[in-house]
Amino acid sequence: MIFLAPLAAACPSNMSAPADAGSGQGATGAVASAGGMGARGGAGAGGSSGGQGGGAGGGDGGDAAAASDAGGLPFESLTVEVLEKLPHNPRAFTQGLELVGGRLYESTGLYGQSSVREVELTTGAVVRNVPLASNFFGEGLTVVDQRVIQLTWQEGTAFIYDRAMLTEQGTFSYTGEGWGLCYDGSRIVMSDGTGTLQFRDTAAFQRTGQVTVNRPDSVVVSRLNELECVGGSVYANVWMTDQILRIEPSSGTVTGVVDAAGLLSASEAARADVLNGIAHDSTNDTFLVTGKLWPWIFRVRFVSR
Numbered sequence: 001m002i003f004l005a006p007l008a009a010a011c012p013s014n015m016s017a018p019a020d021a022g023s024g025q026g027a028t029g030a031v032a033s034a035g036g037m038g039a040r041g042g043a044g045a046g047g048s049s050g051g052q053g054g055g056a057g058g059g060d061g062g063d064a065a066a067a068s069d070a071g072g073l074p075f076e077s078l079t080v081e082v083l084e085k086l087p088h089n090p091r092a093f094t095q096g097l098e099l100v101g102g103r104l105y106e107s108t109g110l111y112g113q114s115s116v117r118e119v120e121l122t123t124g125a126v127v128r129n130v131p132l133a134s135n136f137f138g139e140g141l142t143v144v145d146q147r148v149i150q151l152t153w154q155e156g157t158a159f160i161y162d163r164a165m166l167t168e169q170g171t172f173s174y175t176g177e178g179w180g181l182c183y184d185g186s187r188i189v190m191s192d193g194t195g196t197l198q199f200r201d202t203a204a205f206q207r208t209g210q211v212t213v214n215r216p217d218s219v220v221v222s223r224l225n226e227l228e229c230v231g232g233s234v235y236a237n238v239w240m241t242d243q244i245l246r247i248e249p250s251s252g253t254v255t256g257v258v259d260a261a262g263l264l265s266a267s268e269a270a271r272a273d274v275l276n277g278i279a280h281d282s283t284n285d286t287f288l289v290t291g292k293l294w295p296w297i298f299r300v301r302f303v304s305r
Ligand SMILES: [Ca+2]
Pocket: 096, 097, 098, 181, 182, 226, 227, 228, 277, 278, 279
């Protein structure tokens, strides 16, 4: 989710730039306001948000955690096996990704550029595109039966669309920030930029519970972003890292840490923003992974390393 805006002009005036958006992110409350907007938004109109992105290996706090994973810790240490590269619109500031019934649904962010869309997986062609009003910043999305639900970042509004045509059907309201969303078949799981996952009902989007995500190695978890519910687990990528956590949602325990660094080439990463987007393909038990402004969606398997 969130920022790393490619255009300085996209920054709302009330967002001040932190001196160093790459640090101090552990304080979850600071994430949204610090945002990284100014620091990386200053990269200019080229769309590059700097080296924070995808394949270059991160360079933020997540790496220290990744490095410690190799030490026989009580969770699975995983990496990505790339099976296929599929085209992705490099102008899509991806905030949510989900594949249902062979149809790929994507949410994009930034004020004035946010949308919900259906995309043809094999070609990247946009089948349907519904822009959001310019005062809404699109965030995570999930499909609940015949509805698509899309969060917004700080607007407290979740949009409801019919799945077939992406026609808006109404809204839900919530408090706090909206980052990631997934549906496990009975309840909606939501991230808000902290290390906590919320649970919500599908009828009224009411909050029914929450869990604090914890790693057995005691590394503090925060900035949980795009989500994917798969087989009783919740996968979450961690903002500004190439890490994807596999979480047991009843306890919040991290059972696996995926290091997805290196998917993009150095030159691709220089033009892209962070990894953000996980969709599970149930037909072959693979995952689709992309990021903000990434030129590719990677079909991968998570494998032990
Ligand atoms: Ca997802």
